Amino acid sequence: MTSLTTESSVDKAAALKTKIIPKLHDAIRVELSTIPLYLYSMYSIKKDNGAGAAARAKIAVVVHQEMLHLALAGNLLVSLDEGPDLYSLQYIPLYAEGPTILDTKIPLILERCEKSNLERFILIEAPFHSPPDGDDEEHADLVAQDSTAFALEAQAPRVLDKYESIGKFYDDLEKDIKKCEHVQFENHALQFSSTDFFSGQMVRVVDQKSAHEALKIIIDQGEGSVGVDQAHYQMFLDLYMKPMGWTCWPVPTKPTTDGYKSNPLAYELALASNAAFCYLLITLQKTWKVGDPVLRRALLSSTHAIMVDVMNPLADFMVQREWDNDHNTGPPFEYYKTDAGEELADLTAKAKDETDANKKTEIVAKISNKTDEAARELREGIVDHLEKIIGDSFPNRPDKAGEAQLKAIIFSANRVPWPSKA
16 A cells, blocks of 8 residues: 555656646746846936936846746756756747737837836736726826737747736646645755855755745745735836836837847947857856856856846947937847857757667766857857957947947956856
8 A cells, every 4th residue: 555655646746747847947938038128128227317227226126036036946947857958049039029928918028118118017027917007197098908908919939828927827836836745856956055146035946845935935026926015016016107207228129130230330239248148048057057066156156247247238338329320229138149059959959858878978968068168159259249349440449438348348258257268
């Protein structure tokens, strides 16, 4: 009887893992899809007055929390399976193709931080996708509209298309986690810990209790929470309901790298920013697959350096540079192709299909090396595109102040600890 009970528990645990793992991949896609939206909106705000600084700071808190949620969802996935391959078209949204989120098809659009932009963020983060209340003319348009007014036919796969809110998706996932008393949560050393990121909030998933704790942090901080000051819905609602006391740089809606080709400066900046974005993703990806503490420290330091010393100053430089007569340049957050990255995708696919343990071990070793190679190509891409801009023969080379800014970003990119120079 005991053996039958044990076998039944094992079967139930395996069935739950099979059910939960795809949902965790979707959770990671959700977090990764919204981070560029919020960053683009934040970068578009001018820092020329207190209102602009305050709006940027509020959106920065949301981005910070979304990064935490991405890390927590990744930890959950690692505890049950393998870490996500973030540097891939499987995860990086094709914003130019009109992706949508949820069953109401809310479009994921890169645009400047204006009322329409904040409306969309409210709908993305709202628990039931009901528009916020308002009693004056300024807010009447949003109140009168149903969320389907923002529908857009997507050419790319939609995220969570069976759910009416992100909160409901996470509630569903929470119910599954509560049934995981017989599930083994593993790969503890490969997960982010509270000493790595987000002190006091990061959770390593080692059992059902910690799995539920990690998920609750995601839920409570904003994925559908109402009336919580630091919830995403509430923060965007606060920004929307107040007069828009900030101004925005004239960055384009739905920017694409190809769209910038008519302007060499905008084009090279877009390529450099794409390489930086993908460099961040592959660094996070690598961290979930490395147990060595020394290498993990280098990876964690790299993550911070890429975000703070490369991506942010590069985006701030871009939004102040003209693209055409009506627009400045905004980062398109696109996939940056590398030779090693293409090989990495092939190896990853082979590893998932391989049933022979020895052959799979060989492939995994190749994946690790190829990941390092792709990261080097991405870092070199950042440097090469920016050095091209400050070269003597570049057609619309920036002034001395702009050149100094780009040299500082190049210096920072070259100092990122991982990967070591080949």
